[in-house]
Amino acid sequence: MALPRTISVIGAGQMGIGIALVASLRARIPKVLLYDQNPAQITKGLEFMDKLLAKDVSKGRISEEDAKATRERIISINSSSAKDEYDWARELGERGTEMVIEAASERVSIKEGIFRALARNLSNDAVLASNTSSISITKLAGAAVDGLGKNVSRASEEGKSCAGRVVGVHFFNPVPVMKLCEVIPGLQTSEATLERAKAFAAACGKEVTTSKDVPGFVSNALLMPFLNEAIMCLESGTATRDDIDKTLRLGMGHPMGPLQLADFIGLDTCLAIQETLYEGTRDSKYRPSILLGRMVDAGWLGKKSGKGFYDY
Numbered sequence: 001m002a003l004p005r006t007i008s009v010i011g012a013g014q015m016g017i018g019i020a021l022v023a024s025l026r027a028r029i030p031k032v033l034l035y036d037q038n039p040a041q042i043t044k045g046l047e048f049m050d051k052l053l054a055k056d057v058s059k060g061r062i063s064e065e066d067a068k069a070t071r072e073r074i075i076s077i078n079s080s081s082a083k084d085e086y087d088w089a090r091e092l093g094e095r096g097t098e099m100v101i102e103a104a105s106e107r108v109s110i111k112e113g114i115f116r117a118l119a120r121n122l123s124n125d126a127v128l129a130s131n132t133s134s135i136s137i138t139k140l141a142g143a144a145v146d147g148l149g150k151n152v153s154r155a156s157e158e159g160k161s162c163a164g165r166v167v168g169v170h171f172f173n174p175v176p177v178m179k180l181c182e183v184i185p186g187l188q189t190s191e192a193t194l195e196r197a198k199a200f201a202a203a204c205g206k207e208v209t210t211s212k213d214v215p216g217f218v219s220n221a222l223l224m225p226f227l228n229e230a231i232m233c234l235e236s237g238t239a240t241r242d243d244i245d246k247t248l249r250l251g252m253g254h255p256m257g258p259l260q261l262a263d264f265i266g267l268d269t270c271l272a273i274q275e276t277l278y279e280g281t282r283d284s285k286y287r288p289s290i291l292l293g294r295m296v297d298a299g300w301l302g303k304k305s306g307k308g309f310y311d312y
């Protein structure tokens, strides 16, 4: 299947940077546009990418030419001259985006706003993918249709065709290292969109699994309650931080303890996912740990903010 010639990655946090990197280095997409509402994130993210590429070169995994070409295919989109909140989407459309991977913060209102803007501004055959960890793809597809304006209903032919282009393409952290991509069709996703999403993920060097559009999909419906339970163990004093992590590492062979893993994912992201599980199922077994909420209130978001359960 033909790969897109131009993709856009929205959000230059830890996931967006990783996705842009594998799209350029592995899938060799000729143009990878990178947008973040906070330009400092793009600068910081590209510096980090340069370090990863330099390490690959020094270890002989890729050539210097390859590293240079990888970076040249990535183009940052500057939001500072924007005329309105979603001006960037016009630019992504004008530059010929054929597939979007949205990797902005895990909040429904943020993602819905982005999908409305994308549907309004991109060509009507572009694939609109989200890297969300837990939010309903069906809901984001509905938001995309709303972006076409009041005259287009979600159940009309135009509405169904627009929603049919929305799909979940869930990479794992760190993207260049983790071998999996979970693809999630919403209720409206077309077969053609699903196949294009799978082909893109495979070209990025990933094995592909499919999950139904349920809160957390397969991956986080399993992982996040486990991390939440570990935080509850810490909260109730069952064991210390180090003993909780050591138990899972040395007793169960996990490469990383659950509290360290939560720090790596980002505690704000963990809380958002757990809330989606709780609200999406209304099952009390998914209630987020109070300590997790307090850590986020404190701005202790894990590795990305320098402090979480551990100091970085």
Ligand SMILES: NC(=O)c1ccc[n+]([C@@H]2O[C@H](COP(=O)([O-])OP(=O)(O)OC[C@H]3O[C@@H](n4cnc5c(N)ncnc54)[C@H](O)[C@@H]3O)[C@@H](O)[C@H]2O)c1
Binding pocket: 010, 011, 012, 013, 014, 015, 016, 035, 036, 037, 038, 041, 102, 103, 104, 105, 106, 107, 110, 114, 131, 132, 133, 134, 170, 171, 172, 173, 264, 265, 266, 269, 304
């Ligand atoms: N962290 C993980 O382990 C992990 C794994 C798989 C999927 N995800 C998902 O990937 C997405 C991003 O997670 P992350 O860990 O990279 O988060 P992050 O906090 O590192 O980065 C999020 C980025 O989104 C940007 N952003 C916020 N609102 C925006 C908007 N309206 N337009 C453009 N950019 C905007 C922020 O400036 C930030 O740079 C989330 O949906 C998350 O659930 C995360």
